[in-house]
Amino acid sequence: MNKELKIFGVVAIFTLVLYWGVEPFAHSQMHKHVEGDNFAYSEFKASGKKGDAVNGKALVTGAAACTGCHGIKAINAPAPMDASMAGASYGVNPPDLSTAGALYDARFLAQLIKNPAHALKVEHKFDPAKGKMHPMTQFYGAGGDIDQEIADIVAFLKSIAPKEMSNKEAFENACGRCHANRYGKMSQLGETPKFKYKKDELKHQVAILEYQDKLKAYMGKLPPDLSIIIRARSEHFLETFIENPQSQLPGTSMPAVGLSHEGFEKVMAYLSETGDPSKPARGELGPLVLIFFIVFSGLAFLWKKEKWKGHH
Numbered sequence: 001m002n003k004e005l006k007i008f009g010v011v012a013i014f015t016l017v018l019y020w021g022v023e024p025f026a027h028s029q030m031h032k033h034v035e036g037d038n039f040a041y042s043e044f045k046a047s048g049k050k051g052d053a054v055n056g057k058a059l060v061t062g063a064a065a066c067t068g069c070h071g072i073k074a075i076n077a078p079a080p081m082d083a084s085m086a087g088a089s090y091g092v093n094p095p096d097l098s099t100a101g102a103l104y105d106a107r108f109l110a111q112l113i114k115n116p117a118h119a120l121k122v123e124h125k126f127d128p129a130k131g132k133m134h135p136m137t138q139f140y141g142a143g144g145d146i147d148q149e150i151a152d153i154v155a156f157l158k159s160i161a162p163k164e165m166s167n168k169e170a171f172e173n174a175c176g177r178c179h180a181n182r183y184g185k186m187s188q189l190g191e192t193p194k195f196k197y198k199k200d201e202l203k204h205q206v207a208i209l210e211y212q213d214k215l216k217a218y219m220g221k222l223p224p225d226l227s228i229i230i231r232a233r234s235e236h237f238l239e240t241f242i243e244n245p246q247s248q249l250p251g252t253s254m255p256a257v258g259l260s261h262e263g264f265e266k267v268m269a270y271l272s273e274t275g276d277p278s279k280p281a282r283g284e285l286g287p288l289v290l291i292f293f294i295v296f297s298g299l300a301f302l303w304k305k306e307k308w309k310g311h312h
């Protein structure tokens with residue numbers, strides 16, 4: 001065998017060992033593998049009760065006091081406070097509940113209503129025994145069968161959930177109270193409007209900074225801007241982290257928000273739109289490039305045949 005071939009063989013073997021052996025091993029050591037639950041929330045037991053949306057509405061706007069903190073645009077219930085005041089009161093602005101029935105998993109919602117800190121996996125931060133209450137009060141029941149009442153509330157939330165929800169709405173409702181997305185022109189106070197006067201723009205910026213101060217105090221740190229997170233983290237990381245932040249960052253104050261699978265896909269689509277806006281265009285270009293190569297190879301082959309004709 002000649003020398004070049006031997007050298008090539010050695011290089012090839014080393015490359016393959018690095019590629020299939022060393023790199024995956026190092027990766028597995030640096031990032032522990034986390035199995036997701038595919039947004040099934042199998043840890044939360046379903047009560048099996050069939051909910052009554054009409055009674056659910058009466059509870060949400062009455063005894064369960066949900067509208068005492070949350071707005072519900074879908075039934076024309078305004079938020080009791082604007083985002084700035086709510087941020088000052090609770091540390092974070094309670095989201096509008098119009099989309100909750102589609103955005104969140106039903107079993108998760110039932111658990112959230114019964115015990116918010118448990119469902120959100122932030123019991124390390126909120127411990128009633130130490131007088132540290134979660135800002136969302138738990139529902140103690142309205143005097144009847146509490147599991148039935150909770151099923152009614154969830155049925156109501158499902159009944160008002162829109163059939164279609166934009167990716168941006170999903171992000172705004174599930175993540176927007178904590179995370180900004182500069183590329184999507186979103187702050188924690190919602191979409192940044194166009195201002196005619198500089199002083200109004202500055203006022204808005206001050207309001208954002210003030211909200212962020214309260215949020216920082218509540219969360220321990222300012223949640224990062226998510227404009228380009230899709231480039232910084234793998235899809236698997238984002239999926240398992242969003243499903244259960246504790247699985248990737250033990251002790252973190254980010255709650256497990258309880259997205260349904262559909263809700264997760266919409267949020268990811270939004271992050272992809274802002275972080276990688278040219279992705280759809282690239283996707284369309286791919287097949288064209290392949291067609292070009294196939295046609296070009298065919299032409300090159302014909303050309304070669306033509307040139308070598310009669311030379312053998």
Ligand code: HEC
Nearest residue numbers: 064065066068069090092094100113135136137139257258
């Ligand atoms: C005392 C005020 C208060 C009441 C009453 C209240 N909530 Fe909340 N809720 C909050 C706050 C504050 C948050 C945001 C907490 C956070 O992000 O850490 C929240 C968050 C939520 C979320 C989003 C949680 C997630 O998965 O990210 C849902 C859904 C919700 N509440 C539903 C309800 C329902 C349904 C009721 C009535 C049964 C209710 N809330 C009653 C204050 C309240």
Ligand code: HEC
Nearest residue numbers: 174175178219221223224229242249252253254255257267
């Ligand atoms: C109640 C506030 C809150 C909500 C709601 C929330 N987050 Fe977070 N998030 C945080 C905080 C705080 C951090 C910083 C965590 C840390 O460093 O411990 C964080 C961090 C992150 C990170 C960075 C993780 C990393 O290490 O790279 C991602 C990604 C993320 N959040 C995605 C989301 C998405 C997507 C949603 C909506 C589905 C969401 N978050 C909802 C508070 C929140």
